[in-house]
Amino acid sequence: MDLRPDLCYIYSMNHLVSIKDLSLDLIDDIYKLTAQLKANPLEKHLPGKTIAMIFEKPSNRTRVSFEVGMFQLGGHAVSLSEDAIQMGKRESIADVARTLSRYVDGIVIRTFAQEKVEQLAQHATVPVINALSDHTHPCQALADVYTIIEKRDNIKGLKLVFMGDGNNVARSLNELCKKTGIHFVLCCPKGYEMEDCEISYKPEEAVRGADVIYTDVWTSMGQEKESKKRLKDFAKFQVNEKLVSIARANCNSPVPVPLVMHCLPAHRNEEITDGVIESQNSIVFDQAENRLHVQKAVMVKLMGAR
Ligand code: CP
Ligand code: NVA
16 A cells, blocks of 8 residues: 555554545545446445444534445444543543454544544554544545546646635645645635645635635634634635636636535535525535545545455
């Protein structure tokens, strides 16, 4: 398997903790298999295999797509709520990892701290897949770039403007854009930047020439107490009809430009207007669907050869 050599000694297994774990070759293999599974959704690549899914935050897309995906692949998914497993409280993360590894072939985890995902990965002897932490959301990014590839054959040099918080979704997307040659720009209010990317504080300037405009909620899960301040801070960063028309004015493509993306769930008329999310530029439900196909390919690549 093509883990980055510098990560191989950290983990004894092949995990998807962050996009940084994936080589370009492996991403390419995942995408080839994604296309195959999208065309043939009932191919049984994981008969008799089981995953445990630990969700310490709410989820619609991630949870359902992993469970349905595993079923379609011929395997089974066991759902564990935070209350049921109480990782780190009822027993240590290491002991949860070691015990689950004796029962299942993979562990999917959605939690708050990235360190919790990392600890689970360090102690598990089966692959661990990060289904979102406060820091990263690699499965989302993999589905997003796959969706862009479906819409635009050649993605090298495309300009993607992420309008919003320099948070988990933006971070993983930036990491994958870097690997795949997409020009990523984060446009956010001061104080919401993230590392390793081009930053703009001016929405109307940032979207000029954008092929893709992406947004996410201004208040992520776990940040609810900051919601009032965030609403105010992000008010000028809404993806609305005016912003989309500025980007479009500078592109001359026969297909809708810019593509408008959102990981969902959306807070309509906060970070994105109803009109834009329902417009022909919007590909948000294609993204949501591709979570299923891409994650199936990830599971087969990580768990299939064992
Ligand atoms: N985009 C995403 O991860 O959606 P859920 O939170 O519903 O899983
Ligand atoms: N940034 C959002 C993404 C939800 C899929 C959150 O963490 O709540």
